[in-house]
Amino acid sequence: MLVDIDLLLSYDGLIETFNTSDIIFEEGEVPKFYYQVITGSVKLNHITEDNRELIQSILKDGQSVCELLSFIDKTFPVNAIAISDCTIIKVPKDRFLQLMDDHRQAAKDVQRFVAERLYHKFIMMQNNASKYSHVRIEGMLKYFKSFTNDQSPYSYEVPLTRKQLASITGLRIETVIRSVKKMESEKILQIKNRKIYF
Structure with a gap:
C-alpha cells in the first residue's frame, strides 16, 4: 500500500x-x-x-x-x-x-510514487512518439511493469487486452496483434494462454 x-x-x-x-x-x-x-x-x-x-x-x-x-x-x-x-x-x-x-514518511512515499510515475510517463510519451509500433508497446509495458517488485523477464502478466493496448499506444488493434507476435518471436515477451508476460 x-x-x-x-x-x-x-x-x-x-x-x-x-x-x-x-x-x-x-x-x-x-x-x-x-x-x-x-x-x-x-x-x-x-x-x-x-x-x-x-x-x-x-x-x-x-x-x-x-x-x-x-x-x-x-x-x-x-x-x-x-x-x-x-x-x-x-x-x-x-x-x-x-x-x-x-x-513525514507517508509524505515521502507519496512524493516518490509521484516522481516515479512522472518519470515513466515521460518515457512512455517519448516511446508513443515513435513511428515503430514495437517501441510504443515495449515502452508502455515497461511503464506498467515499473510498478511491480519483480522485474525479472516475463514476470509481469499484462492485465490489458489487445484492444486496451491499442488504446494506450494509439495504434490500431491489428497492428498491436502483429507487433506482439513479432515481439514474442524476438523473445521480448511471452504469450501463454493468450496472456502477455513481459
Missing part, C-alpha cells in the same frame, strides 16, 4: 466498493478526495473528439488515483473507471494534506 489504510482511516477515510464499469470520478470534476485502490483495478481514460478511448493508466492494489490533484486546484483531466470489482479508500483532500504534514 502506498499509504497505510489505518492511517488513511484515521484521517476520515471512507471505504467504498465499485462494480466493474462503475465511474469513480469524471473528467472535469473538481477533486475533493485523495483516492487509493485497496483491491481491484481502475483505468484512467479520456475520450477523444472522434469518440476513441485513450487509456492513460491502469492502477491496481495499493496505488493512488490521480494523487497529483490533491496538491493543486485543477479539475480531473481523465475519468476513473473500475475495470474489475474494486474497493477504494478516499480521504477528504484537506484531511489528506494534513496527513502529509503530520506524517
Whole structure:
C-alpha cells in the first residue's frame, strides 16, 4: 500500500466498493478526495473528439488515483473507471494534506510514487512518439511493469487486452496483434494462454 489504510482511516477515510464499469470520478470534476485502490483495478481514460478511448493508466492494489490533484486546484483531466470489482479508500483532500504534514514518511512515499510515475510517463510519451509500433508497446509495458517488485523477464502478466493496448499506444488493434507476435518471436515477451508476460 502506498499509504497505510489505518492511517488513511484515521484521517476520515471512507471505504467504498465499485462494480466493474462503475465511474469513480469524471473528467472535469473538481477533486475533493485523495483516492487509493485497496483491491481491484481502475483505468484512467479520456475520450477523444472522434469518440476513441485513450487509456492513460491502469492502477491496481495499493496505488493512488490521480494523487497529483490533491496538491493543486485543477479539475480531473481523465475519468476513473473500475475495470474489475474494486474497493477504494478516499480521504477528504484537506484531511489528506494534513496527513502529509503530520506524517513525514507517508509524505515521502507519496512524493516518490509521484516522481516515479512522472518519470515513466515521460518515457512512455517519448516511446508513443515513435513511428515503430514495437517501441510504443515495449515502452508502455515497461511503464506498467515499473510498478511491480519483480522485474525479472516475463514476470509481469499484462492485465490489458489487445484492444486496451491499442488504446494506450494509439495504434490500431491489428497492428498491436502483429507487433506482439513479432515481439514474442524476438523473445521480448511471452504469450501463454493468450496472456502477455513481459
